[in-house]
Amino acid sequence: MASSPETKKAKSMPKKQLQHFEKRLLDERRRVLKEIGHHDDSRQSNDGDTSAYSFHMADQGTDAMEREKAFLMASKEGRFLWHIDQALRRLYKTPDAFGKCMNCGQDIAFDRLDALPHARYCIECKQREEDAKK
Secondary structure: OOOOHHHHOOOOOOHHHHHHHHHHHHHHHHHHHHHHHHHHHOOOOOOOOOOOOOOOHHHHHHHHHHHHHHHHHHHHHHHHHHHHHHHHHHHHHOOOOOOEOOOOOOEOOHHHHHHOOOOOOOHHHHHHHHHHHO
16 A cells, blocks of 8 residues: 555645735735835835936935945845745745755744745754854
8 A cells, every 4th residue: 555645745835824924925925025115216206206316516426326225125135025925936936845954944933934934944944054154
């Protein structure tokens, strides 16, 4: 007799939890896309002028600083969006492996995943990674 699939592989996350994390990831994805769209809209002034440059020298410095801040925020949000998309790919392609640490293979704590649904590492492995960067 063949053994059941459950005896051959580690126990996967319950379907209800997978659905919870899918919803969390999709909600975060919508929020980030909205935020990125907001930064794109910020380049236009309130009076409808789409010119990227001001005529007054003092305004030019302020405008340049605002454009730089918007770019930095958009790039940060873009990286975050990439991590969310990677987590969604993991959830859809290999739902049995979602919520498992990519380093040690142990389950990532529910509280950690609930706070960071795109987390790839358990808290111990992430801490070791952060300590190695110092």
